[in-house]
Amino acid sequence: MAFLKPGRRAAARASGVVASFLHVDAAVDAIRALRAKGYRDLVVYTPAPNHEIEEALEHKVSPVRLLTLIGGLTGCTAGFAMTIWMSYDWPLVVGGKAIASIPPYVVIGFELTILMGALSTVAAVALFSVLMGKRGTPYDPRFSDDAIGIFVPTASDQLGPIEQLLRSAGAVEVRHETA
Amino acid sequence: MAVVAQPHDAPDGHVINQTHAEVTRDVVATLGPPSRGYVLLLFGAVSLFLIGICTFLVLLKDGLGHAGYNPPVFWSVYITTFVFWVGIGHAGTLISAILFLFRSPWRTAVYRSTEAMTVFAVMTAGLFPIIHIGRQWIFYWLLPYPNERYLWPNFKSPLIWDVFAISTYLTVSTTFLVFGLIPDVAAVRDKVTGWRKAIYSWSSVGWKGTDNQWRHYSRAYLYLAALATPLVLSVHSVVSWDFAVSIVPGWHGTIFAPYFVAGAIYSGIGMVLTLIIPLRRALKIEHMIHSYHFDNLAKLTLLTGSILLYAYAMEYFVAWYSGNTFEQTTFYRRAFGPMWWAGWSMIICNAFVSQLLWFRKIRTNLTSLFVISIFINIGMWFERYVIIVSSLSNDYIPWAWDQMNPTWADWGILLGSFGWFGMWFLLFAKTCPSVAIQEIKEMIPMPRKRGGHG
Numbered sequence: 001m002a003f004l005k006p007g008r009r010a011a012a013r014a015s016g017v018v019a020s021f022l023h024v025d026a027a028v029d030a031i032r033a034l035r036a037k038g039y040r041d042l043v044v045y046t047p048a049p050n051h052e053i054e055e056a057l058e059h060k061v062s063p064v065r066l067l068t069l070i071g072g073l074t075g076c077t078a079g080f081a082m083t084i085w086m087s088y089d090w091p092l093v094v095g096g097k098a099i100a101s102i103p104p105y106v107v108i109g110f111e112l113t114i115l116m117g118a119l120s121t122v123a124a125v126a127l128f129s130v131l132m133g134k135r136g137t138p139y140d141p142r143f144s145d146d147a148i149g150i151f152v153p154t155a156s157d158q159l160g161p162i163e164q165l166l167r168s169a170g171a172v173e174v175r176h177e178t179a
Numbered sequence: 180m181a182v183v184a185q186p187h188d189a190p191d192g193h194v195i196n197q198t199h200a201e202v203t204r205d206v207v208a209t210l211g212p213p214s215r216g217y218v219l220l221l222f223g224a225v226s227l228f229l230i231g232i233c234t235f236l237v238l239l240k241d242g243l244g245h246a247g248y249n250p251p252v253f254w255s256v257y258i259t260t261f262v263f264w265v266g267i268g269h270a271g272t273l274i275s276a277i278l279f280l281f282r283s284p285w286r287t288a289v290y291r292s293t294e295a296m297t298v299f300a301v302m303t304a305g306l307f308p309i310i311h312i313g314r315q316w317i318f319y320w321l322l323p324y325p326n327e328r329y330l331w332p333n334f335k336s337p338l339i340w341d342v343f344a345i346s347t348y349l350t351v352s353t354t355f356l357v358f359g360l361i362p363d364v365a366a367v368r369d370k371v372t373g374w375r376k377a378i379y380s381w382s383s384v385g386w387k388g389t390d391n392q393w394r395h396y397s398r399a400y401l402y403l404a405a406l407a408t409p410l411v412l413s414v415h416s417v418v419s420w421d422f423a424v425s426i427v428p429g430w431h432g433t434i435f436a437p438y439f440v441a442g443a444i445y446s447g448i449g450m451v452l453t454l455i456i457p458l459r460r461a462l463k464i465e466h467m468i469h470s471y472h473f474d475n476l477a478k479l480t481l482l483t484g485s486i487l488l489y490a491y492a493m494e495y496f497v498a499w500y501s502g503n504t505f506e507q508t509t510f511y512r513r514a515f516g517p518m519w520w521a522g523w524s525m526i527i528c529n530a531f532v533s534q535l536l537w538f539r540k541i542r543t544n545l546t547s548l549f550v551i552s553i554f555i556n557i558g559m560w561f562e563r564y565v566i567i568v569s570s571l572s573n574d575y576i577p578w579a580w581d582q583m584n585p586t587w588a589d590w591g592i593l594l595g596s597f598g599w600f601g602m603w604f605l606l607f608a609k610t611c612p613s614v615a616i617q618e619i620k621e622m623i624p625m626p627r628k629r630g631g632h633g
Contacts, residue, residue: 024625044390047199047366048620049397057390062398072406083334086323092331104335107417111343114410118351118403122358125399129392130385139387141369144362146199148625170628 015178016153017162018138019171024052026170027148031056033165034152043137045149053148064124071120072113079109138177151177197466199620206363206612206619207370209462213609217461224601231595234588235310243313245588251579252571254311256589259563260596261307263446264300265345265418266439266559269411270447271297272352273479275359276407279400285475287622288468291363291615292458292608293451294356299603300450301349303596308341310592337420344417351410355403361386362396363612415443422566428505429513429570432497438490442562445483445529448476449555456549458608467614470543477542480555484533491530509570517582518569525565528558 021027027044031053034042044053083105091099143149150171152162156178163174197205213221238245247255271293278286309318321342323332333339365386368379386392419439422430432438452473459468498510513522532554541547573580607613 022626023628025627025629042390045388046390046393047203047388048362048617049393050621050625053390054394059390059394062395064395064398065402068399068402068406082323086332087334090329090331092333101335104340107340107413108334108343110413111340111347111410114406114413115347115350118354118406121399121402121406122354125358125395128395133389133391137387137389144366144369144386144388145203 014137014153015156015159015176016138016151017159017166017174017176018140018149018151019163019166019174020140020142021148021150021170022146022172023170024050024148027150028052028056030150030166030169030171033169034150034162037165039152039154039162041153043134043149043151043153045139045143045147045151047144047146047148050148062128064121064128067124067127068117068121071123072117074120075112075114075116076109078116079112080105082112083108138175147172195467195619195623197619197623199623199625202619202623203366203370203616205464205467206614206616207367209464209613210367210371210609210611214461217605217609221602221605224598224605227594227598228602229595229598230591231598234591234595238310238588238592239315243311245586247583247586247589249581249583251574251581252568252583254567254571255583256564256585256593257307257311259560259567260593261304261311262418262563262567263560264304264307264596264600265348266415266443266446266563267300267450268297268304268348268352268447269415269440269443270451270479271295271300272355272407272411273444273447274451275355276404276411279404280408283475284622285472287618288614289451289455289472289476290618291359291611292455292613293447294352294359295607295611295613296447296450296454296604297352298349298356299600299607300447301345301352302603303600305345305349306596306599308345337417337424340417341421344414348410348414351403351407355407358400358403359615360611362388363616366616367612412440415440422570427570427574428503429509429566432494434490434493434497438487438494441483441486441490442529442559445480445487445533446555446559448480448483449552449559452476452480452548452552453556454604456545456552458613462608462613464614467619473545473548474539474542477536477548480551481533481536481542484529484536484555488530488534491526505575509573512573513565513569516569516573518565518572521561521565522569525558525561528554529562532558 019030021030031042031044035056035058042057044057046053080102084100087100093099137151140147140149150166152166154162159176163176166174195202246257271290274286275290275294275297278290308321309315312318312321320330321339323334323339361383364379365383365388368376368383371379416436416439419435423432423435425431455468456473459465495510498506501507512518516522532551535541535547535551541551568583572582
């Protein structure tokens with residue numbers, strides 16, 4: 001299994017140990033053991049989301065939902081504000097009816113709620129996963145195929161004991177990353 | 180996604196007997212060098228598209244006079260085809276978003292290609308109002324913006340609701356498709372070499388499948404599905420109000436919104452079947468999309484086809500029961516007037532042909548399903564043609580009645596739209612994974628060192 005060579009972002013790389021696992025329960029054992037030893041800064045790669053690994057990592061619920069809500073409410077407000085403002089900006093009275101009437105404007109308000117909600121959801125993922133996510137963590141092409149990867153950032157004197165721990169949990173390959 | 184039903188809850192026929200590595204291998208293999216059949220199909224689609232382009236250039240130069248408009252019929256083939264393509268899109272969103280929320284595991288194998296179909300169908304549909312307005316170069320007048328040219332942005336008109344509904348639908352369904360593709364494009368990136376690797380690396384926006392990425396991604400996918408679900412129901416309702424809010428006999432019905440939504444999903448699944456039955460063979464993914472999936476697609480077709488049967492019956496019943504002469508005349512002329520052939524095509528292809536799907540043998544026989552899907556496509560195009568043209572051609576004053584006859588300009592644009600749609604769908608099938616790699620993997624339990632299933 002060939003690990004990718006250090007790229008242009010080598011400066012951002014942290015030293016540590018990368019292990020790959022082919023068995024989900026082995027990876028979960030390793031995560032639990034590492035967390036028990038105080039290593040909470042793990043990066044775990046999986047080809048698809050996996051409940052057991054999520055539970056072992058004890059993540060909080062993603063904050064994406066807050067931005068979805070804000071985006072949706074912004075869209076709704078914008079939809080009603082635009083229709084009402086534009087109606088009064090160029091008032092044409094037709095059939096003695098109200099210049100701005102809410103029921104037909106619900107359609108515009110609704111569509112813009114969905115539009116802004118969806119776009120802000122994607123923007124939130126870009127924000128949390130890309131812009132605020134860790135960069136330059138070591139990767140292997142098999143992590144998108146059939147292997148689970150665990151990267152443990154650690155000082156260079158700790159590499160040996162960590163490797164020992166990962167191998168005893170069932171890692172099929174372990175590699176040291178040096179900064 | 181984090182919330183798809185686990186395989187051991189799923190019914191038989193659903194279990195995938197593949198490992199994670201085999202799934203990646205088989206899906207990446209679909210992106211290999213194209214076969215001769217594929218090249219021929221693409222050539223055919225591009226040729227049809229060119230016919231459409233040439234027709235459009237003539238319309239651009241001379242104006243809409245070439246199309247078969249004839250007073251009182253000023254909405255005809257272009258608006259019919261617009262509604263047809265918007266409707267096609269709805270099945271994709273139903274399968275990718277609504278069935279996702281309902282935790283239907285069978286959607287996983289088919290949803291990517293149906294979602295692509297949605298995006299390309301709405302892209303096609305969006306061209307039609309622009310072609311139809313005549314002076315295409317000022318299409319942006321459709322968008323309301325603060326008034327400097329004394330145009331009146333009339334937000335009480337269903338036509339402007341339509342502008343918002345269709346553009347939102349196109350944006351959100353494209354976002355949903357592209358968002359779902361990111362992890363799969365990353366999986367392809369890790370398998371290919373050379374210039375293709377460069378392109379897929381760029382498109383995968385740094386996806387590595389870390390726990391943090393999945394955490395946000397899975398949540399966001401759930402919310403996108405939750406937003407797309409009411410959206411898809413609203414879009415065809417808004418399209419139906421283009422008609423129902425007017426007072427034209429045959430259009431002015433309160434059942435129009437649910438009737439159009441059911442029709443849209445029915446026509447969309449028809450198109451899904453037409454596309455997927457050949458696609459799975461061409462891409463050699465028969466073991467991923469098999470009779471279990473077709474049986475379920477056919478059941479959805481049966482459900483929506485039965486809703487249409489009910490809606491057709493109810494339209495005639497209400498026309499009679501209302502005692503309204505104009506409604507009664509319109510519906511009498513749909514069945515026995517000059518356009519009787521179109522009226523009966525719609526009823527037979529939609530309401531009756533779909534009833535054949537009560538038989539399991541027909542639901543699981545791909546040849547019969549493919550033939551039925553062609554009937555559905557034709558029937559649903561005629562449904563819109565009948566609703567639009569037959570209602571307009573006999574409105575309130577009998578001396579104003581007249582027929583329209585479609586011309587080469589109508590057919591040229593219609594053919595061009597199929598070419599445009601087909602071209603995009605074929606290009607998609609060879610450049611992007613047509614089966615959702617990571618969602619299939621999520622349904623396959625990962626191997627365990629201690630044996631057994633979790």
